[in-house]
Amino acid sequence: MIDLGSGLAIPEDELVERFVRAAGPGGQNVNKVASAVELRFDVAASRALPDAVRARLLARRDRRLTDEGVLVIQANRFRDQARNREDARARLAEIVRAALSVPKRRVATKPTRASKERRIEAKKTRSAIKRVRNTRSWSSE
Numbered sequence: 001m002i003d004l005g006s007g008l009a010i011p012e013d014e015l016v017e018r019f020v021r022a023a024g025p026g027g028q029n030v031n032k033v034a035s036a037v038e039l040r041f042d043v044a045a046s047r048a049l050p051d052a053v054r055a056r057l058l059a060r061r062d063r064r065l066t067d068e069g070v071l072v073i074q075a076n077r078f079r080d081q082a083r084n085r086e087d088a089r090a091r092l093a094e095i096v097r098a099a100l101s102v103p104k105r106r107v108a109t110k111p112t113r114a115s116k117e118r119r120i121e122a123k124k125t126r127s128a129i130k131r132v133r134n135t136r137s138w139s140s141e
Contacts, residue, residue: 002093006100010048010092016040017085022076036076039088044069049096056099071095 002010022036043049043057043065058065064072073095075088111119 002089004093004096004100008048008050008053008096008100010041010046010096014041014046014048015089015092016042017088019081022084033081035079035081035084036074037081037084037088039073039075039085039092041071041073041092042069043071052102053096053099057096060099062095 001012002015004010016039018038018040019034020036020038021031021034043054046054049057057071058069062071066072071092073088073091075084075091077087078084
């Protein structure tokens with residue numbers, strides 16, 4: 001079970017772990033031992049998550065989320081399987097915790113009159129600089 005805090009936890013039966021061979025350091029051992037972990041969590045079918053959290057997770061544009069709503073986390077940072085397993089679970093917990101907080105709604109604002117005037121003045125100044133450059137290059141020929 002992965003404890004997410006605030007009374008939420010992901011039960012073991014909702015997690016699917018697959019152990020595969022990892023690339024990278026490990027010498028000859030890397031070809032024999034399946035130390036990398038692929039952790040799958042079906043967000044769409046999860047009973048442990050509240051509807052709002054599930055919707056926020058599914059709405060994320062995350063390349064680790066499949067079209068079916070399954071979150072796939074691959075961990076091969078470490079050389080041993082146990083540490084990779086812990087790493088994958090910690091990353092899953094971090095992703096779900098991020099979806100627990102409700103994002104602040106953006107309040108639409110309009111630019112002030114003074115900011116509009118400053119912007120126009122800056123454009124005029126820049127235009128004048130370019131105009132001077134342009135006239136100088138013609139006169140030197």
